[in-house]
Amino acid sequence: MAETLVSNIAGAVLKKIASLALPEINLAWGVKNELRKLENTLSTIKSVLLDAEKQQAKNHAVKDWLEKLKDVVYDIDDVLDDFSTETLRWKVEVCGSLIKEVSNFFSSSNPLVFRSKMGQKIKKVRLRLDHIAADKRNFHFTEQVMDIQVQNTRRVQTHSFVRTSDVIGRDCDKETIIELLLSSCDHENLSIIPIVGLGGLGKTTLTKLVYNDERVEENFERKMWVCVSEDFDLKMLIEKIIRSATGANCPQLDIDQLQTYLRDNLNGKKFLLVLDDVWNEDLMKWKELRDLLMGGANGSKIIVTTRSKKTASIMGTNTSYNLGGLSSDECLSLFMKYAFRGGEEKKHPNLVEIGKTIVKKCGGVPLAVITLGSLLYMKAEERDWLYVRDNDIWKLEQKENDILPALRLSYDQMPLDLKQCFAYLSFYPKDYDMLKDNVIQVWIAQGLIQQPDGNQLLEDIGDTYVNELVSRSFLEVVADDGEIELRMHDIVHDLALSIAGAEWLTMNSDTTKITGRVRHIMFPGHDLSERKFSLPLQNLTRVRSFSFQNVETSVSLSSLDMLMSTFKCLRVLAIKGADFEELPSSVGNLIHLRHLDLSCNRCIRKLPDSICKLLNLQTLNLFMCMQLQDLPKGIGKLINLRALYLTSYQSCLPEKELEGLTSLQFLYIFHCKHLTSLSSGMQHLKALRTLVISHCPGLTSLPSEMKYLIALETLHIFFCPELDLLEGEGMQGIKNLRSLILESLPKLVALPEGLQHAASTLQCLRILRCTGFATIPEWLRNFTSLQKLELEYCPLLCPSEGMRSLPPVQELRIKGSSNLSRICRREIDDAIDLQSEPDNHSYPWRAIHIPDDVSLDSDAYDLDIYLEHKDFETDSYDIGNMDDDKSEDTNSAYSFSMPDC
Incomplete structure (x- = not known):
């Protein structure tokens, strides 16, 4: 089922060619001419790629042509990256200024050797591309517009019949859906119940069980089953609904006649309509159909089955029913039903034991269980069962209705x-x-x-x-x-x-041969040694991703140096949880590298200065590198760095180096034990959007230069015992903040006044385990965009005018604050008294669930209050014991008012 997608890669390369040909860059004539030829040829090929990618599944010659094309396009990308990197190097190192133009890049001052080499490289890959372009004539591809993005794969039509005895493990789900169907509201003549879940979970099967239940039969005058599947075409759907409702076939009627016929047959009748396998995410298309169905009697229902949460939110009037997987025992029962004839599993206890392991691969998805069970039907040889057990599902034979083809439908969309x-x-x-x-x-x-x-x-x-x-x-x-x-x-x-x-490979100890087309390698083994780099890896010069993940594994300097020397085209290098004291200076030769992850290294003490040559680097992850002393001088040359995760011994971030990090958007500072201040250089980080500070025991305040962080949207601060946000002007002037989380800050007694500048933008405010925090300011009422407010384990927090006038947040959680929650107990009593008035608009909070074991008469009981506003869509709401976050929901639901504190 592996497929080759070249169209997006080709599009990205064409954009790169266009950016290199900007008029402000004075290219040498030979290079400019070769680039123009390359662009023309690639544009011609790109126009037929959609057709080629569709044909590859059934035509091996087309697939091979696409693989060869992908190889060349990747190589073109590498050559262009060489060029753009040298341009950037010239700009940063030679010109000595980050803003100086490079119009003289190919002037006489630029090395002639590079100019000549670049022209030769571009010509070489262009000639290879020409040969492939000539071969495309053999396939007679059709040109297609590249923004046609979705394949309309024909799906199997469903029907409403099911043998109840064939279904295992859906009794509780069935009863829940039936309860929703039989419930009625006097003010609601039509409600929609979406059933959402992964392909193969059994949404259609569950709906069939509900559809054929006697209680449903008795409750609805008319039942209709429509498999939508194809395009959400209004005329086609009306015809299908009419055919299911009356048996009439009306292809000769136009759409106006059809809608009249449909409404005449449904008006005043209590009906159930199943819309199975819906993919439509266009609200207007759904509204057109829904309007025609509004004439039914009160209590009419529509069940929608879909794989898309977006579809469910567009169509549903009720909270979506998210279908879960089967239990292990249910999966095993289903597996045995399909793997053996009735009762024969008793003759093969050894196979049953293997089967228990096989069903774990299925993750509770019934169709996956049925697929593997059917694959082993009538096979009594243990080797056949072991083969299925020991191989990934994608390597096993798949028929049209098996699990991977079913999921493939979602991928095709x-x-x-x-x-x-x-x-x-x-x-x-x-x-x-x-x-x-x-x-x-x-x-x-x-x-x-x-x-x-x-x-x-x-x-x-x-x-x-x-x-x-x-x-x-x-x-x-x-x-x-x-x-x-x-x-x-x-x-x-x-x-x-x-x-x-073939592009992806997970290596293991048995890997001895790797194809030259592998570009992404995952190495989960315990031994990153030179032996592993002997034969299998030495010729893989085109690898773009290498990931090694293992905790507490030592890696030698020579192994790392061999890795750097072999994989010269790397974009992503992740060596997580490995221990080495030194990163070889050869890392500076990985000029294409964008992502370097050295996190959780317990031994590394310094980085080589050569890392500052990685001018394309976008992410540098030094999280939990607990022995790292500081950042190398020259780190400010990484002008493309977008994310920095830092753990080090530094007492202050290097002010001068911060000047160069003008692209930095994410800064994460973890476990910097000696950090006492950030830096006045923070003012240069005007692109910074997220700042996370965690476990910095010496940090006492935020610098006043924070006010220059005009793009800052997220500020999260955790476990900083000496930090006092009321000191200085650290929060002053931050105007675009959307999320603020403050946790375990014992010196926080109140919110800083400067936060008021974010009154129109802040959406989430969480104050957790701040033992000194005592009051909510009155000015918080002005935070018109606030949607989520959490106040947890702040024992000194008391009722205040600020609590009485909170803005109308969508979610409010109060936990572990006994002074507040005891007062809120009487509001629960009031809510219980009002349960007969569900539409009382003076209570703006959505229904909540109260566990059976809650005793509201107990003075010692400290409530965990979790409320949802009526206008906010959510799946669950709870009030539970503060020591037990997993309180069971009951069927008792009550409206709840804002606490009168």
Whole structure:
């Protein structure tokens, strides 16, 4: 299933050629001429790439042509990167000024050797490209517009019949959905219930169980089942609904006649409509259809099944029902049902034991269980079962309706640029919690995120991509506590591996041969030694990513030097959790490097000065390098650095070096034990958007130069016992702040007055474990954009005028603050009394759940209050014991008012 995507890479290279040909750069004539020829040829090829990429699945010759083209395009990218890096070096080191123009780059003062070498390199790759361009005539490709991004893959149509005995483990889900269907509101004649989940989880099967239940049959006058699947075309959908409702086939009617016929048949009737397998994310298309369905009787319902959270939010009037996976026991029962004939598993206890391991690969996804069970049906040889157990699902045979083809449908719906980013996620190990910022930084380093016309930052585009993958259920947010952590389901990871193909390699001790097309290597082993770099790796000069992840493993200087000398085209180098005292100076030769991660090294004491030659470097991660003394002089030359994670012995950030870091957007300062102040050089970091300071025991205040951080949006400060934010002017003038988290700052007694400058922008304010914090200021009422306010474990926090006049936040959490929560107990009593008045508008808070074991009569009980505003969409709300965050929800729901403090 591996596929080759060249169109985005080609587009990025064309943009790079255009940027090199800017009129202010006086190119030598030979170079300019070769660049023009290269651009023309690549543009011609690019116009047919969409057609070629569609054909490759069924035509091996096309796939081979695309692979050869990708090799050349990557090589062109490397040559152009050489050129742009030399231009940058000339600008920084030779001109001696960051703002001086380079119009004389190819003047007589520039070395003739480089000029000649550059012309030869460009000509060489251009001739290779010409040969490939000539070969494309053999395939008769069709030219297509490159912004046509989504493939409309035909999906299997579904129906409403199901054998109940074939379904395992969905009884509770069924009862929950039926309860939603049978509930009714007098003021609501139509409500929509979205069922959301990953492909293969069984959304359609669950809906069939509900659809055929006797209680549902009795409750609705008319039931209709429509498989949407294809384009969300209004006329086609009306025809399908009419056909399901009446049996009539009306292709001869125009759309106006159809809508009249539809409304006549539904008006005044209580109906249930299932819209199965919906992909539409266009609100206006949905509104057109919904308006035609509004004439039913009160209590009419629509069930929507979809893989997209965005689709669910557009269509649903109820909170989405997020379908989970099956339990281990349920998966095993389902597996046995498909792997054996009835009762035969008792004859093969050895196979059953292997089967228990196999189902763990499926992660609770029923279709994956069925796929692997069916693959082993009637196979009694242990070797067949061991083969399935020991291989990733993507390496096993797949039929049209199996799990990977089912997930592939979701992948086919992605835009081209998102497809590349998704495939790159296969580079992370299974069951690995990925930091969102790290994922985006690596995407940028690899050139997978392209800046469209306009000023949108690459990081913001990457954030959109992550949200899109979460919406499509390809990524899951597993933590959001200052830093967002993401995880990929094992089955989705298998899909990513199947798409990535030969470019990605995870090495192990048995790896002896590697193809020359490998460009991304993951090395999870325990021994990064010279032996590992002998035969397999020596000729892999085109590798662009190398990642070694292991805690407390020593690495020799010679091994590192061999790595630097071998992989000269690296964009990403991550050596995490490995211990070495010295980074070889040869790292300065990795001129293409964008991302360098040396985090969690317990031994390294200094960085070589040659690291300052990495002018393309965008991310430098020195997190938890506890012995690092300081940053090398000249670090300010890294004018493309966008993210710096720093742990060091420095007492102050180097003021002079900060002047050069004009591109820095993310600065993370961790465990700097000797840090007493940041730096007055902070004023130069005018692009800085995120500042995180954690575990800096000597830091006493923030510099007044913070007011120059005009782009700062996120400020998180943790575990700084001597920091007093009321000292100095550190918060003065920060006008664009969106998120402020203050945790474990015992000297924080009140919010600094300077925070008022962010009254129109601050969206999230969290104050956690600040034992001296005592009051909420009255001026917080002016924070009109505030959406989330958390006050946790601040024991001195008392009722105040500020608490009485809080702005209408969407989320309010008060925890571990007994002075407040005891007062709030009487508000819960009032809320219980008002449960018969759910529409009482004087209570702006959404329904919440109270655990059965909560005793509101207990004076000692300290409530954990978590409220959601009625206008805010969310999935869960809870009030629980402050010592137990995992309180079970009950079916009792009450409205809750703002605490009268």
